[in-house]
Amino acid sequence: MILLSGFTDPAAYRGGALSLGNFDGVHRGHQEMLRRLIAKARRLGGPAVVLTFEPHPLALLAPERLPPQLTTLPEKARLLAELGLDCLIAYPTDRELLQLTAEEFFQRIVREEIHARGMVEGPNFCFGRGRGGTIETLRTMCDAAHLDLTICEMIAFEGQDVSSTSVRTALRDGRIQDANFALGRAFRMTGHVAPGARRGRLLGFPTANLDRIETLIPRNAVYAGRVNISGMDYPAAINIGPNPTFGEHAQKVEVHLVGFSGDLYGQTIHVDLLDHLRDITKFESVDQLREQLGRDIERTRAIAATLQPSVDQSSFARDE
Structure with a gap:
């Protein structure tokens, strides 16, 4: 797997399938997304790419609300590589990026920079300034651009959706086996x-x-x-x-x-x-x-x- 800090090697990330997100913990939900992302990339004949942001946008926008991380960037990269990802872009978060509207982000980043031909996201995905773009916004944009979009279902455990937040809650409660089940490790x-x-x-x-x-x-x-x-x-x-x-x-x-x-x-x-x-x-x-x-x-x-x-x-x- 290739790990990039920003858009420094277009040949490594252009023309394939893309997922956007923090992927903190690389839990079972993320693993399902990665499985589908890689399958889509292979059909499209391009790389499977994850674009994440380092540091987390909340570190700039509202540091008091920033949750403790489950995985450092090196650990996240190791786990994603083991799942078969081709390229991880850890974009250095800046104010200019955070000011892009959902439409601007989709056009400049997804279309013009990454040249994505397909995308895989979760049902609660949001993007753009003020989290103004929802998964339905993304669906509309992908349809108009003829991008193949897959929306993954949430994975549940004992009636609770698996998420980075649920893993943090289990760890804070000392419920290690619950956290490990959600993480898959x-x-x-x-x-x-x-x-x-x-x-x-x-x-x-x-x-x-x-x-x-x-x-x-x-x-x-x-x-x-x-x-x-x-x-x-x-x-x-x-x-x-x-x-x-x-x-x-x-x-x-x-x-x-x-x-x-x-x-x-x-x-x-x-x-x-x-x-x-x-x-x-x-x-x-x-x-x-x-x-x-x-x-x-x-x-x-x-x-x-x-x-x-x-x-x-x-x-x-x-x-x-």
Whole structure:
């Protein structure tokens, strides 16, 4: 897959099928859109292209309303590439772009710049200044320009539409399995390993303390997860939040890699969350905490052994 910052390589994106959107999380709904986009591009004989905006337009228009992201741009690009996308354009968002009306955006970007011959979008798609263009606006424009438009249905889980917002809500509630089902894989946090209080090492459970996490951090709790180091998967018990047993109230993300020995300081690691273990608890003694950590580790081993990193998506496949 080719990743571009703006319209710098026309040969990579012209004459195929296009989807516009943020694609934050690359969840099951996005995956269905990508499947249809790629199928359409192959029929048209051109590239499958996604145009997204970096940063999110709300970062300029209303930063106080900007939601925490589920995926960084490199992670989003990796996931889209794995799905088979040909070209991802991460357009540097600016005020000039945001002032384009829906009609101007369609003509200048979709038609004149990208030369799209087909499009795939979701039912709630909006575009142009003030989100003035709706999916019906796009349908009318595509019909007039003889562009092949596919509108994907929303994918639902337990009566709720799958969306980036629903994934954020599940993570904020600590419902990791619900979030992972909507994503079609384990939710990933990426962070830099920084020095900590080294208290975990004294307890017999050394931890990697993560900072510089650019994505949403789930609700305070203890979670089971998985970390890959140098090609080897390790079960991981993750503590998100304070450490009340020792009177600490600072928010931390601490990861204990089961069976790993080595120095991770200064490294960047990817933590895949698999399930919720328990809420944060203040223990009466250090011995009680140590005993509970041992139980956490055993449950983490069992969960990591049974839950796979990704979820089967075959039931969501549909013909174009």
